[in-house]
Amino acid sequence: MSSKTRYKNLIRPNIADMAPYTPIVPFDVLSQRLGIPAENIIKLDANENPYGPSPRVYEALADETYYHIYPDPDSSSLRQALSEYIGVEATHIVAGHGADELIDLIIRLFIAPGDAVINCPPTFGMYRFDTELNGGSIIDIERKEDFSLDTEAVVDLASNNRNIKLVFITSPNNPDGGILGDACLQQLLQLPLIVVLDEAYIEFAGGSRANWVLEHENLIVLRTFSKWAGLAGLRVGYGIFPYWILSHLLKIKQPYNVNVAGAAAALASLSDVSRLQENVRQIVAERGRLYAALQAFDFLEPYPSEANFILSRVIRRDAAELKATLAERGILIRYFETPGLRNHVRISVGTPSQTSVLLEVLSTL
Numbered sequence: 001m002s003s004k005t006r007y008k009n010l011i012r013p014n015i016a017d018m019a020p021y022t023p024i025v026p027f028d029v030l031s032q033r034l035g036i037p038a039e040n041i042i043k044l045d046a047n048e049n050p051y052g053p054s055p056r057v058y059e060a061l062a063d064e065t066y067y068h069i070y071p072d073p074d075s076s077s078l079r080q081a082l083s084e085y086i087g088v089e090a091t092h093i094v095a096g097h098g099a100d101e102l103i104d105l106i107i108r109l110f111i112a113p114g115d116a117v118i119n120c121p122p123t124f125g126m127y128r129f130d131t132e133l134n135g136g137s138i139i140d141i142e143r144k145e146d147f148s149l150d151t152e153a154v155v156d157l158a159s160n161n162r163n164i165k166l167v168f169i170t171s172p173n174n175p176d177g178g179i180l181g182d183a184c185l186q187q188l189l190q191l192p193l194i195v196v197l198d199e200a201y202i203e204f205a206g207g208s209r210a211n212w213v214l215e216h217e218n219l220i221v222l223r224t225f226s227k228w229a230g231l232a233g234l235r236v237g238y239g240i241f242p243y244w245i246l247s248h249l250l251k252i253k254q255p256y257n258v259n260v261a262g263a264a265a266a267l268a269s270l271s272d273v274s275r276l277q278e279n280v281r282q283i284v285a286e287r288g289r290l291y292a293a294l295q296a297f298d299f300l301e302p303y304p305s306e307a308n309f310i311l312s313r314v315i316r317r318d319a320a321e322l323k324a325t326l327a328e329r330g331i332l333i334r335y336f337e338t339p340g341l342r343n344h345v346r347i348s349v350g351t352p353s354q355t356s357v358l359l360e361v362l363s364t365l
């Protein structure tokens with residue numbers, strides 16, 4: 001017996017059976033491969049902020065003197081500043097290494113093997129990933145043709161299945177940018193489970209339901225600095241929790257989950273909200289221009305979006321090919337192979353000049 005076979009069974013079976021993760025090609029590697037300088041690549045595939053962080057972030061990172069000291073496990077100053085930003089007391093807030101970390105923690109907190117999570121695809125992939133990783137099972141309730149939530153189906157299922165503990169809802173939803181209405185959210189909150197409302201893109205839409213957490217013992221709202229504040233690379237997110245959930249969540253959180261640089265950058269961003277909101281306004285204006293322009297192509301059918309990206313159905317053409325052709329020209333967009341999204345592409349909203357280049361190239365295809 002080779003040593004490999006001898007030890008193979010030691011891997012947890014659900015992980016041994018998992019398909020390997022396909023890593024994204026790093027930006028610099030891609031630039032080399034295409035022979036296009038990194039600064040000329042138009043990266044519209046990951047909903048990142050084309051304006052980057054506030055200039056105060058660079059100052060704060062340069063001025064920070066405590067990189068050799070472990071960070072504050074409670075992220076106290078960050079949570080205090082967040083409390084002022086969102087208008088909910090700091091005692092309801094947990095900061096995370098990106099909202100992604102909080103998704104994983106929430107699932108670990110509620111899901112034991114045999115428990116189930118309702119997922120509403122097409123949507124963000126991490127809910128499924130973390131559920132399966134943690135030994136839970138995913139029950140998919142597909143969104144309707146227009147990507148709105150099939151609330152009735154979720155209610156039917158959740159009312160009749162005691163193993164379901166969580167439902168994840170994204171609003172605005174990734175990848176289509178649609179919003180979950182108040183009435184639907186109210187309906188979900190009547191169910192005997194925890195509703196996790198992922199508001200990663202809410203700054204582009206307005207109307208956060210963060211303060212609903214104060215009125216609902218089964219609602220968690222997730223937010224992040226990655227999109228509106230341009231901090232995707234520093235990994236800072238947060239959640240708003242009813243206190244009874246938060247008290248348990250803190251028991252399982254890694255003590256130093258938010259690092260010194262991330263906390264300093266997030267605080268600097270919160271000291272410069274009006275400038276960052278100006279960037280958000282530009283992105284929202286550009287979203288309008290991009291939407292109208294995409295509609296004019298006879299091979300694209302864009303969906304209205306409240307986020308910083310636009311999903312389009314590709315007709316009479318192959319979406320994978322469209323993505324590949326644009327990539328050769330240094331324009332990166334997102335293409336999905338999942339069943340509910342066959343032949344769709346998602347384009348993040350960039351700067352006006354990035355939009356112009358994209359439209360010019362599209363018009364030659």
Ligand SMILES: *Cc1c(COP(=O)(O)O)cnc(C)c1O
Binds near residue numbers: 098
């Ligand atoms: C980008 C994104 C996140 C990830 O946020 P991080 O704070 O960068 O981990 C969470 N949810 C949705 C729907 C997203 O699109």
